[in-house]
Amino acid sequence: MKKSEAIFGVLRIPLDALAVAAALLFSYRLRSASIDFVPGWRLLEAAKSLPQLPYYLTTFVSPGILLFLVLAAALRLYTLRSTMSAWVEVGRIIVASLLWIVLVNAWFFLVLKELFFSRALLIEATAFIILFAIVLRSILTLIQRSLLKKGIGKILVVSIGAQLLTEHAKETLKHDVHYAYLGHLPDLEALKRIIFQRPIDLVVQTDPNPRSSDTITLINYCRSHHVGYGFLPPVLVEVPHQLKVEHLGLLPLMRFQPTPLDGWGRVAKRVFDIVISAILVIVLSPLFLLLALGVVIDGGWPIFFVSTRVGEQGRRQIGLIKFRSMVRNAEAEKAALLAQNHRNDGPLFKIHNDPRVTRFGRFLRRWTLDELPQLVNVFLGQLSLVGPRPHLTQEVERYSLEQRRVFAVRPGVTGLAQVSGRSDLSFDEEMRLDLRYIEEWSMLLDLWILWRTIFVVLSRKGAD
Numbered sequence: 477m478k479k480s481e482a483i484f485g486v487l488r489i490p491l492d493a494l495a496v497a498a499a500l501l502f503s504y505r506l507r508s509a510s511i512d513f514v515p516g517w518r519l520l521e522a523a524k525s526l527p528q529l530p531y532y533l534t535t536f537v538s539p540g541i542l543l544f545l546v547l548a549a550a551l552r553l554y555t556l557r558s559t560m561s562a563w564v565e566v567g568r569i570i571v572a573s574l575l576w577i578v579l580v581n582a583w584f585f586l587v588l589k590e591l592f593f594s595r596a597l598l599i600e601a602t603a604f605i606i607l608f609a610i611v612l613r614s615i616l617t618l619i620q621r622s623l624l625k626k627g628i629g630k631i632l633v634v635s636i637g638a639q640l641l642t643e644h645a646k647e648t649l650k651h652d653v654h655y656a657y658l659g660h661l662p663d664l665e666a667l668k669r670i671i672f673q674r675p676i677d678l679v680v681q682t683d684p685n686p687r688s689s690d691t692i693t694l695i696n697y698c699r700s701h702h703v704g705y706g707f708l709p710p711v712l713v714e715v716p717h718q719l720k721v722e723h724l725g726l727l728p729l730m731r732f733q734p735t736p737l738d739g740w741g742r743v744a745k746r747v748f749d750i751v752i753s754a755i756l757v758i759v760l761s762p763l764f765l766l767l768a769l770g771v772v773i774d775g776g777w778p779i780f781f782v783s784t785r786v787g788e789q790g791r792r793q794i795g796l797i798k799f800r801s802m803v804r805n806a807e808a809e810k811a812a813l814l815a816q817n818h819r820n821d822g823p824l825f826k827i828h829n830d831p832r833v834t835r836f837g838r839f840l841r842r843w844t845l846d847e848l849p850q851l852v853n854v855f856l857g858q859l860s861l862v863g864p865r866p867h868l869t870q871e872v873e874r875y876s877l878e879q880r881r882v883f884a885v886r887p888g889v890t891g892l893a894q895v896s897g898r899s900d901l902s903f904d905e906e907m908r909l910d911l912r913y914i915e916e917w918s919m920l921l922d923l924w925i926l927w928r929t930i931f932v933v934l935s936r937k938g939a940d
Contacts, residue, residue: 863888
């Protein structure tokens, strides 16, 4: 570890202590002088229960500082080699501050059996802790980055191996201000020559092989010369954001997961689906009745068409509910229309101006109203609001091994492919977008897709 990296890591502790002390004293000053938090707004009466400043300093400020430092340390805000993003750091500061105010209230109420001196002071202090801590840490980060740009504290990196470093890794090392990439070396002898000229902080092997004597010799050389050693797993290098480093007992374990939609993300997505689908079904129920009446008048019964599709994991089948938009014997007529399939680039079957579609069915499809009953599928857990579109069993049987990766998540009513072209996309393009969604999932991406879906439906682009 670079000395400057350790220094800047340690400095976060006194800066956080300073932020908490400043916040508590500033809030005390505001309340003792009856200065409102928002100037010009007289929201609070003058404080009458504040203690004397010396008593406040010894009984609350000092313990308050210590409590915040302990909480921040528990949230890993004092790791010397920080790899978290600025947004993650800000989020953890906010969490530490909120935990701080909860524990302070709990101590006074449950242990001391009394209320805090001033609730307004406590709320103001929490807000100022967040503000001051973020500002002081930002100043420290700017100073550190300015030094890194001058070459002070940079981690000197070389790659080594028969294979060249991947472009993604190379670009990351070149553009990350913490690193200075010195180039690629073919073997250990070249490494020995460059180390003789200048100290190297990290060696990245591009072709590790635990059975190779070259790999073992390289690792032993780095250990004996106090040089950091790392490697890029060649099998998983193309999906770096899907790798998780865990521990199997005391042994490090590198685990690949097909999608970041796991853990609390999966829970949040399911709760969101249940709430939104329930609200939409209730709000749109009058429209459901009108559309059902239109289907009956135009083409008789049944109102709904249930299409059997392949669901999550590719193992179970689900009944996809739609308002019937075709004649009743549509499946029987499909064989005679195979020659007109305009999606001959893959297993999907789509034809323009399908003669099986009824008059009212064309209206339903034009505005994507035939798919509204799928909100029931969402509520039941068979679909998600956002995800790859579910396909027919006979279509899935023709999927390649890579294309079957779309079953890693629950299929959806809309998805990245639907807001990027719908039926105008080729099958390969649709699959590429669905796989991209699976690998880069986030709740923000889901919200963006839902927002885009509104405009795609209104534009009627790509609707069959």
